[in-house]
Amino acid sequence: MSAEPPPRTRRSSSLPSGYLALAALALLVSCGGKEGSALERVRQAGVLRWGADAQGGEPYAMEDPEHPGQYRGFEVELADALGRELGVRAEFVQNDWSSLIPTLERGGSFDIAMNGVEITPARAGRVLLSRPYYLFSLRLMARRDDSSVTGLESLRGRRVGTLSNSQAWDLLLSSGAQAIPYEGVQEPYIDLEQGRLDAVLMDDIIAQRYGMTRPGLQVVGDVGEGYYAIAVRPGEEELRRALDEALDRIARSGELRALFRRWGIDGAAQQRMVEWTEAQTREVLAETRTTRLGWSQLVLFLQAALVTLLVSVGAMALAIPLGMALALGRLYGPRWLGGMTTAYVELLRGTPVLLQLYVLYFGLASVLRLDPLSAAILGLGLNYAAYEAEVYRAGILAVPKGQLEAALALGMSGPLALRRVVIPQAFRVALPGVTNDFIALLKDSSLVSVISVVELTKRMTITAVDVRSWLVPGALCAALYLGMSYPLSRLARRLEAKLERA
C-alpha cells in the first residue's frame, strides 16, 4: 500500500532541517501534554497519509504505469503540495472508493480522504470537510442517436448510471430517475453505449476521460455543479483548519490552477477556487443531513430482497437442469461429450464467479447484449450448474447398478430408466447438497452488484453509508437473508425425512 515516494513527492521527502526540528519539538510537546491532536500526530509521524482509490483513478490518482508502486494524478500533486505546506511527507494509501468515508470514520489507515470526495449534505453531516479545492459540473451524457434525453426532467423513470452515494446519485433520486449504482467509472459508459442505460450522470472530469472519448455518446449538458473537498475525521478540527490554510495558500499562489492546467482540468470557473473565502466554506457546508432508517428504507430493503430471491431462484432454475444434463453427459455420453462436460465443470468451478460475471456482462457485450438482471441470472446459473453437475453425478453413482439393470430388464429404454428409476433415487442422495448450494447461491447472489444489480447486500451498503451505521442495516440485511434461507432448509429437511422412508 505505502508507496515508494512518487516522482513528484521527492521534493517533500527531503525535509528542510527546520521542519525536522519543529517536528522534534512537537514530539516533545505532545509527550508532555495530554492526548495530541490529529495535526500533532501527523507532524510527529512526519507523514500525512491520504486515502484514495487508484483503480479507474485517472486523472485523480492512479498507479504510474511506468513505475509500479508509484502514483500520479492531480490529487497526488495536491497531496504533495499539502504535505509540503504542513512540513510532512504525503503518503498514498489505497482504499476502495465506496468505503473511503466509512474507513476514515472508523479510524482506518489514513488521516484524510481526498479522492473526488464531493460536498454533499450527507457527508457534511458525518465527517469534517475542508474548504473545496475543485469545482466540478455534473455532466449528463446519452447516446448520440437518442434525442429523448434532453435534461434532468427527461430522466424520470429511466435508467441512469452513476456512482452510488455521490452527488449525482442524490440528484437522480430526487429527480425521479432510476439511479443505477456502479463501482467503477468506465462500466456505466460501456453500458450506456450497449443500450443498457438511458443516460450517465457523472462529474465532468470523469465524463471527459471516460465518456466523451466514446464516439457513440454525446454530452446532453451540465445539470448541476459541486465541490471536491478533503474529508477529515470528526473532532479533528485543528487538522481541518491546517488543511484549509494550506489549500488557501496553494490556491492563491497560483499553484493550484497550474496543477489543474497540467492535468487538463482547468477552466475559468476554477478562479472561484482561488478567490474562495471562509464565509463561502461555511455556506456550502451549512446544509447537513443525517438520514435515518425509516419505512421508505425498509421498503427498499424488501425490494432488494426480492431481487436477491429472483436472481437466486432464476439461477437455480437454470443450474438444476443444466447440471443434470452435464452429469448425464459425463456419465453416459460418448467420450467427447464426457470430455466437454468435464472441461466445463473444471473451468467454471476453477475460476471466480466475479470474473465470469464480468466476462459475460462486459466482455461479451458486443456479441451478447444482456440486461443486468438476465446476465446475473445467466452468470450465476451457468456457474452453479457446474456444482450441481457434481452433486448429481455423485447422487447417480450412489444408486446401485442393479436398479438400472432391473429397469432395463423390464424393457425400459436407457433414458426412461434414468428418468423413472435412477434419477429419483439419485435426487434423494443429492438433496442435501442441492439445498446447501441453494443457500450458498442466495449469498453469492450479492456478487451481481458488480454488474449494477441492486440486490440485498448492495442495498445494505448504500443505506449504511447513507445513515452512517452498519449495525442496523447489517442486522436487517442478515435477517432478510435468514428469512429466505431458513424456511428453505426447513423445507429440505422435511422432504429428506419424507424420502427417508422409501
Next chain:
Amino acid sequence: MIEVRELTKRYADRTVLEGVSATFSKGEVVALLGPSGGGKSTLLRCLNGLESFDSGTVRVGEHSLEPGRARTAQLWSIRRRVGFVFQQWHLFAHRTALGNVIEAPVHVKGLSMKEATERARELLAKVGMSHREGAYPSEMSGGEQQRVAIARALAMEPEVLLMDEPTSALDPERVGELVALLERLRAEGLTMVTVTHEMRFAQALASRVLVLHGGHIIEEGAPAEVLSNPRHERTRAFLGLGQAA
C-alpha cells in the same frame, strides 16, 4: 422359443462361455446347474441382452441378438417378452410393492394407471403379497422382495421368465412356497429358465437340466436321469458337493 448358438463370452482375456448352444422350447422349465463361477448367471444375462457377447447368436422368437452392442430396438422387443428375476431382486427402492409392479406396464406398455393397478393387485394376490402392497423394499424380508420381483416381471406378461438362484436367500420352508408358486406358473404354460444350486428344487420343477462348467454345457437331460446317473465326472463331483450342502 429361445435358441442359443455357439455363444462365446469373454471378460478381458478370460473366456466365461465357450461355444454354448441350447434351445429352450415353449412351456418348458429348464434348470441351469453347475459349480459357482461356471457361467450360469452370465448365460442367463445374455438371454435378455443384459450382457453383450463375443460370438454366436441368441434368438428369442423372431428377434435375434448379435455379438457386440445390440441394436436397441431388438433389445427392447426381446426384454418385453423375457422377464428377469435377479438373484438380489433389485426392487426399485423408491417405490412400494405396488409401485414396483405398476411401473413398467404404465411406462413401457402404456397401460392406464387404473388398469395397471388392477392387474398389479391381481399379481400381488397371486404371489401372496396383497397385504404388503404399501411396503417399501427396505421394509420387506428377502422372501417378500422375491415374490414382488416375480410379480413385477409377470406384470409385463412375458413369454419366458428367467430366474437367477431364486432359492439362495430363502429359508427351507419358503422354498416350498416358491415351488408351489412356480408350479402354478408352469401349469399356466409359462416358459422358465432358472439357475439353481438346489437339486430338490430342480427336481421338483424342471423338465430338463443343463450343467454348466467352465463355460461349457457338460451335461443335459431329464432331471431324474442327470441327477441319479450323471455321465460326466465333473457333474458327479458337483452333485456330491450339492448334496452335502
